[in-house]
Amino acid sequence: MPTKIVVLGAGIIGISSALAIQEAFDKDVQVTIIAENVSPNTTSDVAAGLIEPAEGKRAKEWGRLTINRIKEYINEGNLGAGEISGYWMQSKQEHPEWLDLMKNVRVLSNSEVTEIAKRPQHKFGLFYTTWYLEPTRYIDYCTKKIMENGAKIIQRKIENIDELGNDFDVIVNCTGLGSRVLFNDETIRPCRGQIVRVSCPQVRHFFMDDDYYTLINDNCLILGRTKDMDCWDLTIDKKSADKIIEGNCINIPSLSNAKIVSHNVGLRPWRTSVKLEKEIGKNNTPIIHNYGHGGNGISLHWGCALEVAQLVKSILV
Amino acid sequence: MPTKIVVLGAGIIGISSALAIQEAFDKDVQVTIIAENVSPNTTSDVAAGLIEPAEGKRAKEWGRLTINRIKEYINEGNLGAGEISGYWMQSKQEHPEWLDLMKNVRVLSNSEVTEIAKRPQHKFGLFYTTWYLEPTRYIDYCTKKIMENGAKIIQRKIENIDELGNDFDVIVNCTGLGSRVLFNDETIRPCRGQIVRVSCPQVRHFFMDDDYYTLINDNCLILGRTKDMDCWDLTIDKKSADKIIEGNCINIPSLSNAKIVSHNVGLRPWRTSVKLEKEIGKNNTPIIHNYGHGGNGISLHWGCALEVAQLVKSILV
Numbered sequence: 001m002p003t004k005i006v007v008l009g010a011g012i013i014g015i016s017s018a019l020a021i022q023e024a025f026d027k028d029v030q031v032t033i034i035a036e037n038v039s040p041n042t043t044s045d046v047a048a049g050l051i052e053p054a055e056g057k058r059a060k061e062w063g064r065l066t067i068n069r070i071k072e073y074i075n076e077g078n079l080g081a082g083e084i085s086g087y088w089m090q091s092k093q094e095h096p097e098w099l100d101l102m103k104n105v106r107v108l109s110n111s112e113v114t115e116i117a118k119r120p121q122h123k124f125g126l127f128y129t130t131w132y133l134e135p136t137r138y139i140d141y142c143t144k145k146i147m148e149n150g151a152k153i154i155q156r157k158i159e160n161i162d163e164l165g166n167d168f169d170v171i172v173n174c175t176g177l178g179s180r181v182l183f184n185d186e187t188i189r190p191c192r193g194q195i196v197r198v199s200c201p202q203v204r205h206f207f208m209d210d211d212y213y214t215l216i217n218d219n220c221l222i223l224g225r226t227k228d229m230d231c232w233d234l235t236i237d238k239k240s241a242d243k244i245i246e247g248n249c250i251n252i253p254s255l256s257n258a259k260i261v262s263h264n265v266g267l268r269p270w271r272t273s274v275k276l277e278k279e280i281g282k283n284n285t286p287i288i289h290n291y292g293h294g295g296n297g298i299s300l301h302w303g304c305a306l307e308v309a310q311l312v313k314s315i316l317v
Numbered sequence: 318m319p320t321k322i323v324v325l326g327a328g329i330i331g332i333s334s335a336l337a338i339q340e341a342f343d344k345d346v347q348v349t350i351i352a353e354n355v356s357p358n359t360t361s362d363v364a365a366g367l368i369e370p371a372e373g374k375r376a377k378e379w380g381r382l383t384i385n386r387i388k389e390y391i392n393e394g395n396l397g398a399g400e401i402s403g404y405w406m407q408s409k410q411e412h413p414e415w416l417d418l419m420k421n422v423r424v425l426s427n428s429e430v431t432e433i434a435k436r437p438q439h440k441f442g443l444f445y446t447t448w449y450l451e452p453t454r455y456i457d458y459c460t461k462k463i464m465e466n467g468a469k470i471i472q473r474k475i476e477n478i479d480e481l482g483n484d485f486d487v488i489v490n491c492t493g494l495g496s497r498v499l500f501n502d503e504t505i506r507p508c509r510g511q512i513v514r515v516s517c518p519q520v521r522h523f524f525m526d527d528d529y530y531t532l533i534n535d536n537c538l539i540l541g542r543t544k545d546m547d548c549w550d551l552t553i554d555k556k557s558a559d560k561i562i563e564g565n566c567i568n569i570p571s572l573s574n575a576k577i578v579s580h581n582v583g584l585r586p587w588r589t590s591v592k593l594e595k596e597i598g599k600n601n602t603p604i605i606h607n608y609g610h611g612g613n614g615i616s617l618h619w620g621c622a623l624e625v626a627q628l629v630k631s632i633l634v
Contacts, residue, residue, distance in 0.1 A: 074519070074571050075570040075571055076570075076571070077570065077571045077572070077573040077574035077575075078519075078571075078574075079518075079519060079574075080519065081519060082518075082519035082520060082521050082571075083521060083522055084521050084522075085402040085421075085446070085521075085522065103429070104402075104421070104423055104444050106421055106423065112420070127421050127446075129402070129444075129522075201396075201399075201535040201536055202391065202395075202396060202397065202398060202399035202535050203399060204399050204400060204401050204402075204521055204533065205400055205401075205402065205446075216521065218518040218519050219518055253391075253392040253393075253394065254391050254392055254393070254394045254395075254399075255394070256394040257394035257395075257396075258394075
């Protein structure tokens, strides 16, 4: 009889964990996904999908594995992912270690900074090439694969982990902010992000600074950003939207004629670091946690999913 | 009475020359454009619009002025122009002087070349940032301006320059290949270029090598190229189209799922160098030539137009 694994959560973290487990075990596991919300209504679906791994050695390796995955996805000719270049203007000079994973990295000269600068904060600058991955398209791609591999998806809210009884041999927790209630982890907190999607096909480079970003997807740009810690409000704030548009238009004047496509809000599952580890639950069922990715879920997802699959292996072997 | 100026040709060279003259003289000139074909049916309309100035000191300055013009056009929020980055893979290492006008120029390291290379010819490589300008949108933008400034456009084929009689004080010749018959210049020759426009929004970088290019416009990519000297054939050649698509798909595998938008053929007005100079015509009418831009017409147009305006000034002052 195949091992029964339940994955809680159907954002990019849950869906990719399910897929990595299936790929690691072939037919020997039966994966069930239980989630309150599925794509396009998950937190992941709001993400801009700019690949920017977090700080730290572990995150860097997750980022490296995720980038390799995205390159394969791109080379298959799928929509919703691509290589993009752009500018990161800084008020304090920063050069995080994950830039090693990027291409065409250049520290801008003083004269280049002067030419590009649009605000007093633009004192330093980097140019580099990264990737974007549109969560909605990619989750759909992975979901098709996990369904073909025999997974079941149940849309249902779990209020208490005991509801699962003894139905599963392994629990994989990818509930993000849901872990606050479900696993009593108060260190995971919402970091509210509001964005504006606009159509402006002539802008081909991303542009970020301390306060604003213009990022790139297949058919739109994503303008941000807000970072409201401990704010659970999912409604669109008109003032924030206006500020986001105004700030980005200063950075990229040609945005002034962009057409607004949509407004969105998402709650980043913020934590000082990702929780990716094994524990043994009440009734002796092993639980693998994979949550707390903040704004880096898309950038780290595949490396984390592979590590989840390894942890499942360590339990079952 | 205002000075009467006729501009022959309504491609990007003719239209921009007309505009530069008007801007140099304000209301003191009356500009008439006479052209057999107008946009979107000119040679310019087939061009991909990648900014890549030609070799030589004069061309470099025309390129510089044109790039400044394009930056202003972009900052106004117009469609049909943008900053783009990409790769130029080479079989022999080249570093033309016009790269000084580009941004973010990087000679790729051996390991980068190895990662990007898709053919044995990809031995060296450059990454850089340039611009694109979509001729059809831009000609429309300039045409509106010259009409507002009081220009007249007459669509009519001129077989012989004598047809103009003594109606004009200055003739500006922007007829491209038309100069072969109209001004007996056999040094201007057609260089046939066939392209395929495809939709593939996830490709955000241009990619060129000795034989192929994938270039970028607002809502499509332009795949090329053919360079058939002295070929006047304006029909689409199926074999060339297949070869263009196949070659570019090898360079960029994700193009395999691109959707074909259109096939086009244009005859580049090839000449060893641009003819931009003044001569005195039969009946003492000054003629200013501005033709023979080969594949660089979009890249050089505004610098040339400004020089035309200067030459008109030298005649009229």
